[in-house]
Amino acid sequence: MNENYKIMSKFIKDLSGETPDVETYLYVKDFISKYQLHIEINSKPLKTQFVEINTNLKFHDNTESKKKSHFEMTYTSVIKLNKEIKDKNILQKIILCDVQKEVYPEIEKALLNLLHTSGYPNIKFEKKVDFEELYNKKFN
Template sequence: MTKKYKILGKYIKDMSSETPDIETYIFVRDYISKYQLNIDINSKALKDKMVEVNTILKFEDKQENKKKSYFEINYSTIVKIEENITEKKDLEKIVLCDVQIEIYPELEKSFLNLLHNSGYPSVKFEKKIDFEQLYNQRLN
């Protein structure tokens, strides 16, 4: 199977780490294992069969705690789609699955660096994201 796209560039568009004060930091440090990783993918068509794909990871507390930190990274990938790709579902698979599988290791490393540098060195993401499975669930 040949690739139906080419990644022309990728970069961190935005990243954020917010911990308002020391009390929050201490609370979050003890409680960060309860935080959840969320992923959001959106894309914007550019000219000449190019697409900007934004993959946004958020690591946040879903509980109603007063003390919480917030972490987010927006990773942008510029993708050139081959001329012969015209079907919407083929394009969706490239954006939601193929590109994600290719960029995720680098994105995850950048996001973990943000978390570690924000004072939470023990954070790891145990479960790997299965983009193929997520894509197939979305279809069903």
């Protein structure tokens, strides 16, 4: 447990993999290396000291191609904050960085499992997400 928060619960809220037809599947199989991972994090307060954090991942093709598969996942973490946490900057770092570093390995594993069972067994995310670096770029 971190001294500033405790993860009370975590789960996959939504999981979707869509490939409309066989032609699209065969096309995507050849061009899936062009797909990119997009991460969005949002949160909302629950009752006192509790926060719901939703980490949304989309793995998709940003090109104008008509043949596309779409993969998306929302992973929810519920945290309980230490009563001493009042500073907005500390709260932002907890939500956008600290919790993400803790839960992301599970999130990545679940998304890769979806991709592998959707017929793309060789997909790997070569570049690891550095939430500390992303946070520092955004706020420092």
